[in-house]
Amino acid sequence: MGGAEKGVPGTFMSGCTCRGIDVHCHVVPAHFPARANGLTVRGWPSMMAADACHATVVINDKPYRTVSDACWVAKRRLGDMDRTGIRVQALSPMPELFGYWIETNSACDLVRYVNDTIAAIVAEGEGRFVGLGGLPLQDVDLANLELHRIVGELGFRGVEIGSNINGVPIGDSRFQPFFAEAEKLNAAVFVHAVRPTGMERLLGPAPLQQVLGYPTDVGLAAASVITGGLLQKFPKLRIAFSHGGGTFASLLPRLEKGYSAFPALNEIMMESAAVQARRLYVDSLVFDADILRHLVAVFGEERVLLGTDYPFDFREKEPVARIEEAFADASLRERLTFANARAFLGLDEV
Template sequence: MAGPDAIDVHAHFFPERYLDLIAREGAPSQARIDRSDPKGPTIVLKETRTAPLDATYWDLDRRRKAMDRVGVAVHALSLTSPMVYWADGDLGQRLAAAVNDAMSEAHRAYPDRFVGCATLPMQDPKRALAELERAAALPGIRGVYLGTNINGRDLSDPAFAPIFAGCEARRLPVLLHPLTVIGAGNRLGRYYLNNFLGNPFDTAIAAAHLVFGGVLDRFPRLEVCLPHAGGAMPYLVGRLTHGQKVRPETKGVAKRPFDAYLRRFTYDTISHAPAALQYLVGLVGADRVMIGSDFCFDMGPARPREIVVRGAKLSARDRARILSENARRFLRL
């Protein structure tokens, strides 16, 4: 390999100022930072906690070296769980602003290596819209990162329509990530099934709400990326399309059959199976798929290029699209 060439649209980022703000002001929301693990700080929110966070999440020099080792040229930075939806309005907005400012600073320091996907305090749509307007003007902000639900509220909720309108008007794509997934703590509580199964099913639920709830019809130029190779949705598209034909619950909002919306979404490559990625490419087209790594969690592929360049049976043209061309267009790089 001559040099890093991949653009990773699913790369997580926890700036230190976000952690520090939780440490200082998170207690009223039952949030704190536990620094007892030598592997790194842990975010504790009520009864849940993150894995220890290695400094690679915020140290840009370490991150660039890690990217170089696996042939990744650009990270689209994004905050992930627990995000900011748990915080009261003012704190939520300040947490989001801290993350977005740090992303923009990373871009200014290394404009060829980092862009940012803004975090918004979606639990308060008015504050979210204000932060969208502010963050969209920051150098390097190229998208918006949203949970698949907002404290249990689905993305088809009319309260979120102004956010989608703002993203569409600013040509900022929306990238989704599972958060507070359905069934967590019940039958998914053991064997890490909340991640293995809960995450892909929550992504499918979010996609179904965007289609059946009419969001994609209302905002025809809105770009939406589904993580983890679309979650369960691409593999249930036949069931969803059939159900729409025969069930009255789906009538009256979506203008087209469910499967006609497949190419309204883009998808990352985190399928962990070459055959699954080949299926996805065959279903939606190579021009709708982009590299993702879940950097740097253990549930992501350590070498995200490999499934594209050596795993799946893809043409050289399709590999080039998936490695970088699609993301350059999607993120306006």
Template sequence: MQQNLKIDFHTHIISEEFLNLAKKYGDDRWPILEKTCDCGANIMIKGNKFREITDQTWDPEVRIKDMDKEGIDIQVLSPIPVTFSYWSDPEQGLEMARSQNDFIASITKEHPKRFVGIGTVPLQDVDLAIKEMERAVNELGLKGIQIGSNINGKNLDDPALERFFQAANEQGVSLFVHPWETLGRERMLRHNFMYMVGMPSETALAAGSIIMSGMLDRYSNLKICFAHGGGSLPYLLPRMDKGWNVWPQIRKTEKPPSHYAKLLYYDSLVYDENNLQFMIDRFGVNQIIAGSDYPFLLREAPSGKVVDRLTTLSDKEKEKIHGLNALDFLNLNIADYK
């Protein structure tokens, strides 16, 4: 373990024995895992290949070898967003969530110094979601919950979802928001735009919904981190502030949007030093957490590479982004990982 802790906050994992609910319920909308060899598989949906993956995605020993090679002390494990499956029957969605949470918890218990887990919940049913959040954190020892950027087309400020955020606030559960089911998908079919344009736009909409909702006034303990550097949010904040000022009838907050954006967290996955500097100028060093999107093709390797390239940061500031901010966000004690 190196002197300064390096944490990769944004990584995804799936069980090699992933639950086959498509077969169980006769519904091919469920993602399933089809092995192609000992070290590879396809995630399939409706008989079509959604994504090719390798054993990096399920094998902790392979992950640890990569971590050691890249100087990463800890990975934070979260489900692959396509498995959220908010469209499903709530009880079936709970079954999927429980299976994934159990698997992630098993990995963290096997390697407690190398992995931290965050779980998933069936947000199509807020009552079930709250109960599973409590189980994941209190019984399984997971350190947060990953949620999608929208729930069946409902933005995160939809009144039907507020009780979940209230519960997370009261219980001190940190939330990681990852884009999925992006807006305008029908216009993103060419050029892999869903990943390059759709996801950043979707993330900005999710973050903007939280910022404008007034929830951050009501719930002072709420900790939320947004993937991919908050998407396009950093560049939209001045326009959001302008709208807040010229349309007083839309205001649900005490202060303009840029104030609340500084209360949220964001991973560092923006690839470019100028973009990272812009994020730091907008949000502050304490709100940025290094994350790579391991093990997928759009990942940064190693995690925090762009942080190390940014010459304006002091060693102390880099230490915060590489590890200390993640510990703070997830309410972890650094002594437990030394």
């Protein structure tokens, strides 16, 4: 992967004494280009100014989310990082910018534009940002072309993908050529919830998609990796799941019992779910010290990563303090705040 030249961190040059590495941080561009020849593309985003420091993402002529300029201004991020003990952020697209549901050629243009925006922020970041780009995974061949570009040309440390691609679970065999390339390129894969299943079962306002729908979909995505045999096919793949792996830690005992109870499940999994789970990474974004301790017990001390969902309002605002609340052991705190993410992202020196 990329070396330590400006904008492609390998050795971090900043004098910051913070130690945290945040693997779950999002970018939204300050604006989006119009489509060529004035074409209207369903799902293509635009930005509408809200005030001097905020703008609203508009999709299909409807407001989607109002965000702050911390989404695109490097200096804003750096100040917040210093205040919360974060040395490095891994920058990834806001999930609604994956574009899986957009016409393929337009989706490729959108993904490339967002990735180039991330690269520009990385270059402005004084060695304190790394990139996790998006891919047009509705077309795996085109996704692999963009994967090679962002790793080989932009120096990104990996990619962010959705928990499903237009309703298809990530463990489905059609995505194996992508995972093969990610493993080959030593690219980290961070799985984030997007357009979750089961929304019709939620009673209440739209934010319940993030509150309840996201962790449900992430849990099913992690389960699909296990039942789809992905880790057997790609044993060197580094894959992490947002929101603490969602519901997966609660689903795991049932998968483990099913592995012994149902011959058909035993046959497709080939290895116990509990053993496979300890090859996954999850972030720490669960908002609760007891659940955070449970994640460490389930996935292992080397598999939980600091994550915040910065810079959105529904985020962990004191991530290092949360880890310190949950764990007294200094060496474990160091792993959870720093060392595990360094290994996941493949960083040589921080």
